[in-house]
Amino acid sequence: MADDGVLGKQLWISDGTAAGTHVVKFAPRIESDAQTQELNWDSTSVSPTGVSVTVKKGATTIYTAANASGSFNYDSYGTGIFTTEVYAVGSSGEFLVDRQIVSVIDDSAEPTVSLLGSSGRENPMQLQDFAWDVDASAVGVHVTIQQVTSQGSFVIYDNPAAAHSGSFNFDSYGLGDFTITVAASDADSDWTGDASSTTATRQVTVYPTLPLTLLRDIMQHGSYLGVGDFLYFSAQTDETGGELWRSDGRTATWHHFS
Numbered sequence: 001m002a003d004d005g006v007l008g009k010q011l012w013i014s015d016g017t018a019a020g021t022h023v024v025k026f027a028p029r030i031e032s033d034a035q036t037q038e039l040n041w042d043s044t045s046v047s048p049t050g051v052s053v054t055v056k057k058g059a060t061t062i063y064t065a066a067n068a069s070g071s072f073n074y075d076s077y078g079t080g081i082f083t084t085e086v087y088a089v090g091s092s093g094e095f096l097v098d099r100q101i102v103s104v105i106d107d108s109a110e111p112t113v114s115l116l117g118s119s120g121r122e123n124p125m126q127l128q129d130f131a132w133d134v135d136a137s138a139v140g141v142h143v144t145i146q147q148v149t150s151q152g153s154f155v156i157y158d159n160p161a162a163a164h165s166g167s168f169n170f171d172s173y174g175l176g177d178f179t180i181t182v183a184a185s186d187a188d189s190d191w192t193g194d195a196s197s198t199t200a201t202r203q204v205t206v207y208p209t210l211p212l213t214l215l216r217d218i219m220q221h222g223s224y225l226g227v228g229d230f231l232y233f234s235a236q237t238d239e240t241g242g243e244l245w246r247s248d249g250r251t252a253t254w255h256h257f258s
């Protein structure tokens with residue numbers, strides 16, 4: 001490993017002569033996007049007869065120049081692999097090359113969002129509750145909870161400036177599909193578009209149950225249809241209105257056919 005002052009520290013192979021000495025693998029220099037990314041060049045000491053300066057991001061040329069000296073700030077180009085090349089032909093014919101590869105990486109990771117509480121399928125006798133926990137470093141914690149019922153879709157909680165940790169009890173909202181969505185952004189602003197965000201969701205379906213006494217009543221006095229292991233019948237509750245139900249004889253669940 002050697003540092004020639006141009007390419008940074010690289011792995012070289014050599015047969016003992018200057019002509020037989022090469023960089024084996026050109027490793028890019030790693031820089032954080034929080035640093036200033038700038039190319040400065042100066043070939044005036046050789047009074048060049050020709051200069052060619054190129055800066056590329058990936059395969060795309062973002063800058064060219066032919067001045068003997070100058071500078072180019074590429075901070076606003078964000079993260080990526082940048083190649084800077086300066087070629088100059090000196091007044092006595094010497095050829096000067098400075099080529100560098102810079103890998104600009106983001107200095108901050110996306111925030112983590114954890115969701116807890118209700119999930120899957122629950123009956124309304126259980127406690128319905130969602131909880132969230134977001135990285136302390138995150139900003140703009142936005143929490144929304146949506147309820148979808150046969151009557152439509154409703155946002156029952158919407159807080160664009162929520163605390164990093166919190167919970168919301170929705171026991172009183174009855175039946176339906178409930179989804180919590182939590183979005184949070186990192187506070188990164190090294191360049192336009194640098195901030196990155198994380199969005200997480202968690203879902204629960206709250207389904208109704210029928211009291212067993214009512215179920216027995218229906219089997220003794222009502223009309224029902226037996227299909228396979230199940231009984232199908234219509235019943236009315238305050239929560240669902242008149243609906244088709246399905247029972248295996250022990251519990252009854254609301255069966256919404258759409």
Ligand SMILES: [Ca+2]
Nearest residue numbers: 033035037075
């Ligand atoms: Ca930068």
Ligand SMILES: [Ca+2]
Nearest residue numbers: 033107188190
């Ligand atoms: Ca950054």
Ligand SMILES: [Ca+2]
Nearest residue numbers: 106188194196
């Ligand atoms: Ca970032």
